[in-house]
Amino acid sequence: MKISVIIPTLNCENVIGLLLEKLWNQTIKPLEVIVIDSESDDNTREIARKAGANVIEIKRKDFNHGGTRNLAAEHSAGDILVFLTQDALPKNEYFLENLIRPLEDPTIAASYGRQVPRDEAIPTEKFSRLFNYPPEDKLKSKDDIKAMGIKTFFFTNVCSAVKRKEFYEVGKFPDNTILNEDMILASKLILKGYKVAYVSTAEVLHSHNYGLKKQFQRNFDIGVSLMENDFILKYVTAESEGIRFLINELKYLIEKKQFLWIPYAIVENGTRFIGYRLGLKHKHIPLFLKKKLSMNPNYWTKGSD
Known part of the structure; x- marks a missing residue:
């Protein structure tokens, strides 16, 4: 499977170099890494280009959680689309290998990985990551809606993988959405009859101490x-x-x-x-x-x- 990694960026010169280094050192190397940047004021674009990423530039005012990722997908060539955020750092070199492994099953259209809180995360944030990203794998389908409720559709573009064919089959992300483009896509896939896999061994360091x-x-x-x-x-x-x-x-x-x-x-x-x-x-x-x-x-x- 050929992997296109897509990363929206804004002013992340302190982390983008390390993130790209981690991606190029995976056991399964991506075909390409696409950075789609919203007019960063720092050296994000320059660092990304030097590190081997394809950089797409958009106006900051034009950024949209769904439409921006769709635009990057249109410029990609892989049959697996991996979406990451700029502050999600793979824990090891097996991240991509583990993340895409479930997609070998024709009934599984997408997968997402585990977010491990950073050391500086406050206790409530550490719990939130543990609650949403437990150490056990989970396969979700339409049959789980009654038992799991809205958790059936839970999905995250902090670190996710989607088969290209199925991504376009259900209409991509919504082009204009304030948030939750990932959950909307997952819900459409599940309601279409596909399954979504949570992969606890595909780990990234990621947390926010929001007030x-x-x-x-x-x-x-x-x-x-x-x-x-x-x-x-x-x-x-x-x-x-x-x-x-x-x-x-x-x-x-x-x-x-x-x-x-x-x-x-x-x-x-x-x-x-x-x-x-x-x-x-x-x-x-x-x-x-x-x-x-x-x-x-x-x-x-x-x-x-």
């Missing part, structure tokens, strides 16, 4: 995305998963004796919930306010309402 404001904004955008792709909500809702998350997070913090983080975890989960619910109701919110509530204000500048 409450960022958590609110991110979950506002998640709510917006689900409402604008409400076919997902016909099958599942996210609220029950949120309750399960909080219960397990509190158990984790008690087990780790991180008692001082318990109040923060409760407030953080409440913040996420409020942001998410407001995102679902975004059509009733004035445009100027949506720009303040969102992590992606440029999305609203483009005329979304």
